[in-house]
Amino acid sequence: MAGNLDMKDSKPKTRATKIGSVFATAFFVLLCALIIFPVFAGLLASFRPGTELIRRGLAINLDVSTMTLDNYKYLFGKNADSVKYFMWYKNSLIITLLSVALTLIVCYFVAYGLSMYNYKLKNFLFFLVIATMMVPFEILMLPMYKEMIKIHLIDTYAGVIIPGICGASTIFFFKQYMQGLPKELLDAARIDGCTEYGIAVKIMLPITKPAFAAMGILCAMGSWNAILWPLLVLKGAEKFTLPIGLNTLLTPYGNNYDVLIAGSMFGILPIFIIFLIFQKYIIDGMTVGAVKG
Amino acid sequence: MKGFRKFLYSQKTAPYVFVLPFILSFAIFWIYPLFSAIIMSFQDIGAISADWIGFANYQKLLKDKVFHTAMLNSAEYMLGTLLLLIPFPLLFAVLMDSRLVKAKGVWKALLYLPALTSVVISGTLFRLMFTEYPTGQMNVLTQMLGLGTFKWLKIKTTSMAALLIVCCWRWTGVNMLYFLSGLKAIDVSLYEAADIDGANGLQKFKFITIPLIKPTTIYVLTISIYAGLAMFLESYMLWAGNSSPNNIGLTIVGYLYKRGIEKNDMGYACAVGVVLMIIALTINVVQLVANGTFKSDKED
Numbered sequence: 001m002a003g004n005l006d007m008k009d010s011k012p013k014t015r016a017t018k019i020g021s022v023f024a025t026a027f028f029v030l031l032c033a034l035i036i037f038p039v040f041a042g043l044l045a046s047f048r049p050g051t052e053l054i055r056r057g058l059a060i061n062l063d064v065s066t067m068t069l070d071n072y073k074y075l076f077g078k079n080a081d082s083v084k085y086f087m088w089y090k091n092s093l094i095i096t097l098l099s100v101a102l103t104l105i106v107c108y109f110v111a112y113g114l115s116m117y118n119y120k121l122k123n124f125l126f127f128l129v130i131a132t133m134m135v136p137f138e139i140l141m142l143p144m145y146k147e148m149i150k151i152h153l154i155d156t157y158a159g160v161i162i163p164g165i166c167g168a169s170t171i172f173f174f175k176q177y178m179q180g181l182p183k184e185l186l187d188a189a190r191i192d193g194c195t196e197y198g199i200a201v202k203i204m205l206p207i208t209k210p211a212f213a214a215m216g217i218l219c220a221m222g223s224w225n226a227i228l229w230p231l232l233v234l235k236g237a238e239k240f241t242l243p244i245g246l247n248t249l250l251t252p253y254g255n256n257y258d259v260l261i262a263g264s265m266f267g268i269l270p271i272f273i274i275f276l277i278f279q280k281y282i283i284d285g286m287t288v289g290a291v292k293g
Numbered sequence: 294m295k296g297f298r299k300f301l302y303s304q305k306t307a308p309y310v311f312v313l314p315f316i317l318s319f320a321i322f323w324i325y326p327l328f329s330a331i332i333m334s335f336q337d338i339g340a341i342s343a344d345w346i347g348f349a350n351y352q353k354l355l356k357d358k359v360f361h362t363a364m365l366n367s368a369e370y371m372l373g374t375l376l377l378l379i380p381f382p383l384l385f386a387v388l389m390d391s392r393l394v395k396a397k398g399v400w401k402a403l404l405y406l407p408a409l410t411s412v413v414i415s416g417t418l419f420r421l422m423f424t425e426y427p428t429g430q431m432n433v434l435t436q437m438l439g440l441g442t443f444k445w446l447k448i449k450t451t452s453m454a455a456l457l458i459v460c461c462w463r464w465t466g467v468n469m470l471y472f473l474s475g476l477k478a479i480d481v482s483l484y485e486a487a488d489i490d491g492a493n494g495l496q497k498f499k500f501i502t503i504p505l506i507k508p509t510t511i512y513v514l515t516i517s518i519y520a521g522l523a524m525f526l527e528s529y530m531l532w533a534g535n536s537s538p539n540n541i542g543l544t545i546v547g548y549l550y551k552r553g554i555e556k557n558d559m560g561y562a563c564a565v566g567v568v569l570m571i572i573a574l575t576i577n578v579v580q581l582v583a584n585g586t587f588k589s590d591k592e593d
Binding site: 036110113114128145 | 525
């Protein structure tokens with residue numbers, strides 16, 4: 001670890017280091033408090049009637065006596081809103097699972113083709129991967145929307161999922177990871193009579209597992225939270241994903257804020273749990289592009 | 294048949310088979326929409342037919358006051374994010390990387406929390422905090438500081454502040470993690486050598502950390518320019534829809550969405566998109582050239 005501000009290990013801990021340590025740690029405690037603040041305020045608000053949010057806005061209110069579980073009881077109860085909410089939840093789960101699975105499989109093979117062989121077009125193809133990162137998606141979304149109508153993928157899960165499968169950053173990450181793997185394995189397997197495709201599936205895939213974990217989580221986060229493209233593609237309320245569904249509850253009359261606030265908090269949960277479990281991989285995954293430059 | 298099988302399984306063919314999905318996806322979901330966008334920007338697109346109108350859309354854009362407002366908003370927002378989301382996360386990362394901080398894992402995880410939260414959720418929370426009622430959190434805060442209350446989302450300055458606060462909230466942790474991984478790649482012996490030469494913390498930061506973390510800085514700068522210019526959802530959620538008083542929250546992509554989806558004027562919206570693309574590419578190419586990215590031969 002590169003220590004920039006600290007003393008060397010060999011030196012005994014001085015008073016100054018200890019004080020510095022207290023201040024440095026306190027700084028991050030404060031920063032984290034600021035970061036958690038809105039979510040914490042939202043969590044507190046989810047135990048109060050939604051009408052209060054409309055009338056008063058959102059603020060930290062620690063008064064326990066006015067808190068109730070009503071919003072959550074309603075959210076998990078048997079009523080039209082609850083049915084709708086969990087339908088969106090289910091749709092989001094399906095779309096997230098499918099797109100993560102497809103993205104990982106496809107991007108693995110593409111990256112494999114871009115890093116395990118030497119051929120003329122290799123660098124050009126990789127350049128194209130990078131080029132797709134250079135144009136913001138927002139510019140392409142209108143023609144893509146028209147294209148989806150033309151090929152009848154509008155208002156389908158396929159229309160939401162397919163355009164995102166060949167994600168440039170996922171391909172990029174897999175490629176970076178594979179560059180560190182020994183290519184001698186390939187030749188050894190070829191001598192043993194393995195086919196090119198057999199090598200990719202049976203030999204290289206198992207040793208690429210950590211990359212799958214890292215990219216899987218990042219894809220899941222992206223897919224679970226995606227808004228813009230699903231908002232354009234999905235038309236019927238029965239196909240909405242959770243963010244799109246929650247967005248429809250934002251009416252000026254605010255008659256749905258009970259479900260909105262409790263549903264929002266419950267909607268963060270799955271991705272937060274996954275994050276806590278796989279935290280280490282996420283940080284590896286998201287930072288690969290930053291180091292190699 | 295046997296010949297085809299042999300061809301398919303040969304070492305020459307295999308890489309192309311592997312890369313095929315990307316080539317298809319590239320053609321269908323990148324080249325095609327990109328060229329459609331450019332072509333459509335020269336057209337007046339109706340329900341049935343599309344008429345070629347040359348540069349008329351672009352001429353209209355030159356005079357379109359709302360578009361100018363949107364451009365200005367996006368530019369201000371982008372500059373704000375660059376000023377706030379590069380130096381501070383870098384300093385935080387340096388501090389986090391020192392041995393002074395205890396329980397690092399906890400802070401890193403918590404700082405990442407906003408990135409896990411959908412913009413729909415975080416945008417709603419912030420909109421409710423930026424309410425104009427004196428009981429909203431931001432007004433509670435400003436009252437505590439003796440500044441009185443603000444109609445946050447109805448005034449230009451406070452609106453931009455609100456957008457930047459949301460952006461800082463979402464990305465400080467992520468950018469800090471980028472810088473942190475960049476710091477890990479710096480050779481520790483350089484700092485040790487500097488210690489022997491009697492360099493102080495500030496000198497080490499200036500002469501070792503800043504130059505050696507440059508690849509990461511350029512990466513963060515590049516993605517921040519794109520993200521800043523293409524910002525839309527944050528504004529969409531803060532104003533609960535795509536309209537804000539006097540367009541104070543309108544961005545370039547917001548205007549593209551308004552024209553293309555809400556008003557169904559695809560040709561004009563595509564012209565907005567093409568202008569955005571040209572601006573974003575130009576700024577980034579200039580920035581990358583100025584930073585000498587293209588000079589050094591990148592290792593494969």
